[in-house]
Amino acid sequence: MAEFDLVVIGAGPGGYVAAIRAAQLGKKVACVEKETMLGGTCLRVGCIPSKALLESSHLYEQATHGFEQRGIKIGKTTLDLAAMQRHKLEVVKTLGGGIDGLLKKNKITRVLGHATITAPGQVTVQTKDGPQVLQAETILIATGSQPATLPGIELDGDRIGSSTESLACEEVPKHLVVIGAGAIGLELGTVWRRLGAKVTVLEYLDRILPGMDAEIARDAHKVLQRQGLEFRLGTKVTGAKVTRKVCEVSIDGASSIKCDRMLVAVGRKPNTENLGLANVGIETDKRGFIPVNAHYQTAASGIYAIGDVIGGAMLAHKAEEEGIACVEHLYTGYGHVNNNAIPAVVYTEPEVASVGLTEEQLQADGIEYRKGTFPFAANGRARASGQIEGKVKVLAHAATDRVLGVHIIGPHAGELIAEAAVAIEFGASSEDIARTCHAHPTLAETLKEAALSADGRAIHI
Ligand code: NAI
Numbered sequence: 001m002a003e004f005d006l007v008v009i010g011a012g013p014g015g016y017v018a019a020i021r022a023a024q025l026g027k028k029v030a031c032v033e034k035e036t037m038l039g040g041t042c043l044r045v046g047c048i049p050s051k052a053l054l055e056s057s058h059l060y061e062q063a064t065h066g067f068e069q070r071g072i073k074i075g076k077t078t079l080d081l082a083a084m085q086r087h088k089l090e091v092v093k094t095l096g097g098g099i100d101g102l103l104k105k106n107k108i109t110r111v112l113g114h115a116t117i118t119a120p121g122q123v124t125v126q127t128k129d130g131p132q133v134l135q136a137e138t139i140l141i142a143t144g145s146q147p148a149t150l151p152g153i154e155l156d157g158d159r160i161g162s163s164t165e166s167l168a169c170e171e172v173p174k175h176l177v178v179i180g181a182g183a184i185g186l187e188l189g190t191v192w193r194r195l196g197a198k199v200t201v202l203e204y205l206d207r208i209l210p211g212m213d214a215e216i217a218r219d220a221h222k223v224l225q226r227q228g229l230e231f232r233l234g235t236k237v238t239g240a241k242v243t244r245k246v247c248e249v250s251i252d253g254a255s256s257i258k259c260d261r262m263l264v265a266v267g268r269k270p271n272t273e274n275l276g277l278a279n280v281g282i283e284t285d286k287r288g289f290i291p292v293n294a295h296y297q298t299a300a301s302g303i304y305a306i307g308d309v310i311g312g313a314m315l316a317h318k319a320e321e322e323g324i325a326c327v328e329h330l331y332t333g334y335g336h337v338n339n340n341a342i343p344a345v346v347y348t349e350p351e352v353a354s355v356g357l358t359e360e361q362l363q364a365d366g367i368e369y370r371k372g373t374f375p376f377a378a379n380g381r382a383r384a385s386g387q388i389e390g391k392v393k394v395l396a397h398a399a400t401d402r403v404l405g406v407h408i409i410g411p412h413a414g415e416l417i418a419e420a421a422v423a424i425e426f427g428a429s430s431e432d433i434a435r436t437c438h439a440h441p442t443l444a445e446t447l448k449e450a451a452l453s454a455d456g457r458a459i460h461i
Pocket of ligand 1: 202313
């Protein structure tokens with residue numbers, strides 16, 4: 001029986017990062033993962049492969065429609081989807097190997113198999129050679145989540161698929177129906193639209209991107225619609241079936257749409273099956289998440305949980321921060337996550353990015369705020385690169401000027417939001433951003449101008 005200070009269950013971005021941090025702090029660590037590739041959903045079937053396909057499909061779209069306007073003629077462009085998929089797999093494989101190397105470098109014991117907590121301080125792993133028992137002073141659950149579905153819809157691993165199937169598709173669907181206008185639906189809907197599919201997005205709410213600032217989400221809706229995504233908002237999907245390669249999606253139990261592939265992107269559910277929670281007296285909440293306290297401790301002493309499995313924003317970087325905070329608090333007495341400074345990015349074109357509070361949240365909380373906006377159309381770099389759609393919005397406290405939220409739709413919004421996250425983390429005012437010299441010409445100048453605009457003194461508009 002092997003003995004460890006910490007056994008981490010799950011090697012996604014939450015788990016493997018926590019394992020590395022604990023090892024850095026001098027602890028003897030094991031990380032159990034049931035998949036042969038480390039990196040979790042994010043690396044295998046999430047963030048990374050989707051970004052590879054988004055980048056590649058963007059290049060394809062540029063080559064077919066975009067380059068000519070810029071004076072570049074390249075003749076007829078053809079799509080080699082198999083090569084595009086190979087590139088994606090290569091990226092995933094390289095990064096997966098990188099995580100292997102990181103675990104080795106940090107002397108973390110890697111165990112391959114499904115882990116169950118069999119008793120306090122004891123994890124049993126079903127390995128290919130039979131059960132292996134690990135003794136642990138502390139156990140950290142970082143098992144992540146999996147695609148959820150709707151009543152009346154069974155994911156068939158093929159035509160009625162989740163993001164996993166949509167990422168692996170070997171031919172461009174003729175008509176893809178996406179259920180859910182969240183990040184997954186919009187990103188993968190965009191990939192397949194660019195590659196030639198007709199894409200219809202069905203969304204239950206009367207808006208897209210729930211949780212994002214409503215004004216920015218409305219702008220995103222308009223742009224994506226103009227690009228060719230067809231949206232049906234206020235539409236409740238009630239069932240789906242496949243008959244001889246044709247999917248039929250039922251809407252409100254009254255009408256239906258036929259298509260050749262479906263992507264069900266209605267959220268994700270926590271992975272807690274066969275984890276042995278009952279063996280140590282941990283009960284999940286009514287949505288299946290593991291309840292934890294401010295330091296990520298579960299109801300059982302010595303057992304902690306972080307990432308998607310505890311709920312909140314289901315984001316790789318949120319899990320990473322929680323993993324580090326949990327481990328640092330355990331071994332140093334300090335460590336915490338500022339939930340208000342966790343950025344969110346949707347990698348459509350333009351990108352949508354957000355950090356801090358939305359206007360709706362400020363209004364609901366009765367917080368007085370000032371708002372500054374600046375359009376990319378008035379930014380030199382955006383003009384020069386032909387990416388003028390979108391804007392930056394800065395929300396600052398009316399009395400203290402502290403930055404409360406920043407919301408961006410525009411080119412490289414996902415990169416630009418980092419500055420806003422730093423500002424919020426440091427408790428900056430919009431005046432601080434406005435007085436910080438930004439290089440010219442850069443897209444980042446839009447944030448400075450939006451901050452100036454919060455005080456009614458933007459220069460370039
Ligand atoms: P989501 O929760 O973001 O969006 C699901 C959408 O489905 C919602 O708009 C909801 O109203 C809609 N919906 C629910 N039931 C419906 C019904 N019966 N008919 C029609 N629409 C219905 O979930 P999504 O996009 O699946 O993403 C899962 C998680 O992964 C989220 O937490 C998301 O933030 C995260 N993620 C983040 C990414 C990023 O940061 N770029 C990329 C991919 C996923």
